[in-house]
Amino acid sequence: NLDKDALRCTQEHCNTIIKEFELHKLWDTYGIVGDIVPFTNDFPHADIHEMLSPDILHQLIKGSFKDHLVDWVERYL
Numbered sequence: 001n002l003d004k005d006a007l008r009c010t011q012e013h014c015n016t017i018i019k020e021f022e023l024h025k026l027w028d029t030y031g032i033v034g035d036i037v038p039f040t041n042d043f044p045h046a047d048i049h050e051m052l053s054p055d056i057l058h059q060l061i062k063g064s065f066k067d068h069l070v071d072w073v074e075r076y077l
Contacts, residue, residue, distance in 0.1 A: 011047050 018026060018034045026034040040046040 011041075 014032065017030060018032065021029070021034070023034045026032040040048075
């Protein structure tokens with residue numbers, strides 16, 4: 001649900017979640033594949049959580065999926 005307030009995710013938060021939960025719980029609850037480590041994980045200036053703010057990510061998803069695709073499918077049907 002992108003309309004509710006959420007805590008800001010950080011790399012430390014993701015690493016803690018990966019250590020604490022089982023793989024199926026990570027995927028089902030958080031959408032994280034816990035046994036794959038991105039090659040940029042240890043790059044100090046390549047933290048995805050710093051690059052994308054929640055507002056920008058929300059606008060991209062809402063703008064591309066909800067506003068554009070849903071309107072297009074409604075007109076198509």
